[in-house]
Amino acid sequence: MTVHAPLLPLRHPHADFFLADIFDSIPVKNDRHTMEHPFFALSTKPDIREVRYRRDGVSITLSPHHRLGLPTMMDKDILLYCGSLLMKEINAGRLPPKTMRFSAHDLMITTNRMTNGQAYAQLKNAFERLAGCLITTDIKTNGIRIAGGFHILESYYVVESSHDKKRMVRLEVTVSDWFYNALIGKEVLTINREYFRLRKPLERRLYELARKHCGKQPSWQIGLENLQEKCGALSPLNKFRFQLRAIIHPDHLPDYQMALDAHDMVTFANRYHIVKQALSMASVFPGMETLPTLTPATLARGAQLVEKAGTGWDYDAIVTQFHEQLARGFTPLNANAAFIGFVKKKITRRA
Numbered sequence: 001m002t003v004h005a006p007l008l009p010l011r012h013p014h015a016d017f018f019l020a021d022i023f024d025s026i027p028v029k030n031d032r033h034t035m036e037h038p039f040f041a042l043s044t045k046p047d048i049r050e051v052r053y054r055r056d057g058v059s060i061t062l063s064p065h066h067r068l069g070l071p072t073m074m075d076k077d078i079l080l081y082c083g084s085l086l087m088k089e090i091n092a093g094r095l096p097p098k099t100m101r102f103s104a105h106d107l108m109i110t111t112n113r114m115t116n117g118q119a120y121a122q123l124k125n126a127f128e129r130l131a132g133c134l135i136t137t138d139i140k141t142n143g144i145r146i147a148g149g150f151h152i153l154e155s156y157y158v159v160e161s162s163h164d165k166k167r168m169v170r171l172e173v174t175v176s177d178w179f180y181n182a183l184i185g186k187e188v189l190t191i192n193r194e195y196f197r198l199r200k201p202l203e204r205r206l207y208e209l210a211r212k213h214c215g216k217q218p219s220w221q222i223g224l225e226n227l228q229e230k231c232g233a234l235s236p237l238n239k240f241r242f243q244l245r246a247i248i249h250p251d252h253l254p255d256y257q258m259a260l261d262a263h264d265m266v267t268f269a270n271r272y273h274i275v276k277q278a279l280s281m282a283s284v285f286p287g288m289e290t291l292p293t294l295t296p297a298t299l300a301r302g303a304q305l306v307e308k309a310g311t312g313w314d315y316d317a318i319v320t321q322f323h324e325q326l327a328r329g330f331t332p333l334n335a336n337a338a339f340i341g342f343v344k345k346k347i348t349r350r351a
Contacts (some may be wrong), residue, residue: 006250007197012109027190028080029087031182033139035189035212038232039152041070042201055229058139063149065132068125071152073201075126077111079152080191082175086183098180101159104168112196120167127156127171135178142185146178189215192254203247205231210256210268218273219300224264259297269296292326292335294319302343309347318346 034040037060041047046069051062064070082100089096104123108115113123130153138145153175160170175183182188191211198204209230214220222230228240235243244266248258259267299319306315322342332338 004199006199006252007194008112008199010197011112011114026084026088028193028195029084029183029188030080030191030208030211031083031141031179032187032189032212033141033182034076034079035208036230037139038205038230039071039135040073040076040201040205040232042073042205042231042233044072044074044201045069047072051232053232059137060139061136063134063136065129068129068132071126071129071133073204075129076204077113077196078107078123078126078130078173079175079179081107081111082173083179083183083188086175086180087186087188090183090186095184098154098177099172099174101170101172104171107171110196117166124168127153127173131156137178139178141178141182141187144177144181146176146181150176150178152176152179194254198253200247202231202233202243203253206244206247206258207253207256210253210258214256214268214270216272217270219267219269219296219303221265221267221300221304224260224266227266257296259295261297261301265297265300267295267297267300269299292332294339295336298336298339301340305340305343305347318343 037055037058038051038053039060039062046067048064048066048069050064051060051070053060053062062070081102085100085102086096086098104120105115107113108119108123113119131151134149134151136149153173154177155174157172158168158170159172161168189211191208195204195207198207209227210220213222224241224244225237227244228237231240233240233243241260241264244258244260247253248260251257255271257269257271259269261267302319303315306318319339322339325342326335330338
C-alpha cells in the first residue's frame, strides 16, 4: 500500500515569475455561503444523487450533472480562482463584469494542479459539473434572493484549444448572479494558499468550516454529528470519526489544530493563538517550552466552564496562573486533567 505525505507537494515551485508575481499579490477568496453549507460533494467518484439539505432555516437542493454528478470539493478550486480575480477588481473600486477570460494553465498553476493531459481532462470535467449542477436555495447573497434554480457557473467556453484539441488553452467563464452578488457584497473570507495542498476533500471542507466559524478566535467547538452534517459526509458516524482522527494525527491543516474528545466534541484551535500563548509564557518563564502543553480541547473545555459559571473572570489569566504553577515545579501526571481540576476549584472557591 502506498503511503502518501499528508500534504500534496508544491507542484510548481519555480512557476513563471510574472504569473507568480500577479497571484502572490491576490489573496485567495472563498465566499461565506459555500463555506457555511455543503454545496460540494466529498466523493471524488461521480455522485449522481439529488441532494436536499436543510439546517437552521436554510434550504439547498442540488441536482447533479446527468453524467458526471455533483461538483466536488476539488472542483471548487475553479470558483476560488474566479472569485479571487473578481475580488481584486472589486477591492480596487472597480465593478468587473461577471464574465472573464483567463488561461487554463494559469488556473492550474495557481491552484497547485498537475498540468499533464489527464489533468486537463479532469479540469474540463470540473467545469462541466459546475456548469451542469442546478442549485435551488433560499440563501440571499448581498441581500438578494435568486428565484428559481441556477448554476454556480452560468457558462464556460473554450476560446482557444491546443493544436490537437485535447487541451483547453484559454477559457471564457461567466459566474452565476448568486455567486457574483456574494462577491459584490464582499461576503467572502481570505483563505490560506496551503489549502491547495490539502490532499483529501474532507480536509478542505474541515479547513473552510474552521476558517468560517473559528476565524481569528482562539477556538471553536462543535459536536461530531453536527460537524458530519455540515461537512456533507455520507459515511456512518463511526467511519466519520475514524476519518477525522486520521486527519487530526498528522496535524497538517493550515491555521488550525483539531482535537476530538471522548464525548465526541471536536475543537478547532487557532494556531496563531496557541503560538502566541506559548511565546508569551516562555518570555515570562524561561524553559517553559519544555513543560507539558494543554490541548485545544482542554483549553476550550476550561473556557466553557468559566463562561457557564458566569464569574466574569479573565480566562487568559486563569490559564497563565496554571502555567505559573507548572513553571514553579508542579508536575501532574496528566496536565490536561489537572488544568480542568484547577478551573473547577477556582469556580468552587470563587477565588
